[in-house]
Amino acid sequence: MKFFRVYIFPAFYGLLIYFTIRLLHDIEIESLFWKRDWGLNAFEMFCSISVGYLGIYLFRWLFRYCDRRWPLQLNYWTVARELLIISVANQLVVNLVFTPMAAFTDDGLSWADAIDINVIPALYAVIYYGIARSSTWLKAYIDNKVLLEKVTNDHLETELKFLKAQYHPHFMFNALNTIYFQMDEDIQGAKKSIETFSELLRYQLYDQQQQVPVIQEIGYLQSFIELQKIRSTDKLILKVDFDQHLNSQLVYPLLFLPLVENAFKFIGGNYQLSVSATIDDEYIIFNVKNAIPENLGAARTNGIGLENLKRRLNLLYPGKHVLSLIQDHDQFMATLKLTYAQ
Known part of the structure; x- marks a missing residue:
């Protein structure tokens, strides 16, 4: 279970973000991404997997930092503060990789691409935060x-x-x-x-x-x-x-x-x-x-x-x-x- 969580899950996380963005983009332009050049798809999936590993490891490091930096107290301010930190870190990682990738592929970066790139990963980051921190907040609640x-x-x-x-x-x-x-x-x-x-x-x-x-x-x-x-x-x-x-x-x-x-x-x-x-x-x-x-x-x-x-x-x-x-x-x-x- 630890092996899957550390080495396999980040790749699935990155691919989930990629396929969600790609499906939404293809619906907008009435295209099928699997008909594109598979070399290009492989490159994009490789970048997405990298985002998954980089994002998950960054999230876990930030969780440990928050636990050391602030007392573990379950309240709205603590949750909001952590969500803000995770969201900012997530946007930096996503835009660092996905924005240049979208700009230099297909027809370049559009407003629809920018919205998808910033909204979809943010939603998945919030979901991951809720699942990953649930045991921590349950322990804080019990304590x-x-x-x-x-x-x-x-x-x-x-x-x-x-x-x-x-x-x-x-x-x-x-x-x-x-x-x-x-x-x-x-x-x-x-x-x-x-x-x-x-x-x-x-x-x-x-x-x-x-x-x-x-x-x-x-x-x-x-x-x-x-x-x-x-x-x-x-x-x-x-x-x-x-x-x-x-x-x-x-x-x-x-x-x-x-x-x-x-x-x-x-x-x-x-x-x-x-x-x-x-x-x-x-x-x-x-x-x-x-x-x-x-x-x-x-x-x-x-x-x-x-x-x-x-x-x-x-x-x-x-x-x-x-x-x-x-x-x-x-x-x-x-x-x-x-x-x-x-």
């Missing part, structure tokens, strides 16, 4: 797509790490504040709270782009709820119910936490709070329902934690989640449905 995906993934990873970092200061402040006041009344309880806090903190070090079994997330939430109960009022009426079928299903970590954290933060009224999670064939369904003071207003649905959660869900579960936040007088209900992986 650009890969680079774009890498940049996008890097951006998303950076954003996810930033969103993850936003949880830590608020969580640590509340936990340490709880332990601080607990030490005045219950040293042993404070020690236990520190152990729970360290386990929670260790869990938060998970890479947020790596999925974990949902049972780990549930264990984390149970520890978090136990720590929150310490700083909650005695009026708290808490109900926790996790489906026993929740086990090895994979989810991204710390997506349920903001809903539970906000429930404890805004609880009021009759201080009823329920946390539950169930599973069906497609979704893990997480529900948090808590009583709130009647004069709380709409701020409950627009906190930083919930905005953070919405953004992370859009990044991690695009089109594969449903988040519902409903505030009704003295009650707030949050439901998160996640498509899970086995």
Whole structure:
């Protein structure tokens, strides 16, 4: 294949240009070129083959030059620039050989000859360019797509790490504040709270782009709820119910936490709070329902934690989640449905 491309194809290319020009010329003057002197035809075909070799080798050299000179980027300007260079080089080669050949044969150089000599080789040069550079532009297109995906993934990873970092200061402040006041009344309880806090903190070090079994997330939430109960009022009426079928299903970590954290933060009224999670064939369904003071207003649905959660869900579960936040007088209900992986 390489032998044909290097040594045979340029001759076919030159002859194709010659026969196309000759046929068009003969149609115009109502002549048959094969009835001419075969010595003259052989000379013209030899010149055409020379144009084929010279043109193809020049094109390939220009391709290598363009690749070295400019970065390989697929865009209209790059293609137009290369086509212009190839077209100018092609016209120089063609006119260097074909114009004198037409001028000193038959009835000399006419306007029709000049048009055929300049238009037909230009069209074939454009076709050759499209075929010869197709693999190069396909590679450039793939490389650009890969680079774009890498940049996008890097951006998303950076954003996810930033969103993850936003949880830590608020969580640590509340936990340490709880332990601080607990030490005045219950040293042993404070020690236990520190152990729970360290386990929670260790869990938060998970890479947020790596999925974990949902049972780990549930264990984390149970520890978090136990720590929150310490700083909650005695009026708290808490109900926790996790489906026993929740086990090895994979989810991204710390997506349920903001809903539970906000429930404890805004609880009021009759201080009823329920946390539950169930599973069906497609979704893990997480529900948090808590009583709130009647004069709380709409701020409950627009906190930083919930905005953070919405953004992370859009990044991690695009089109594969449903988040519902409903505030009704003295009650707030949050439901998160996640498509899970086995």
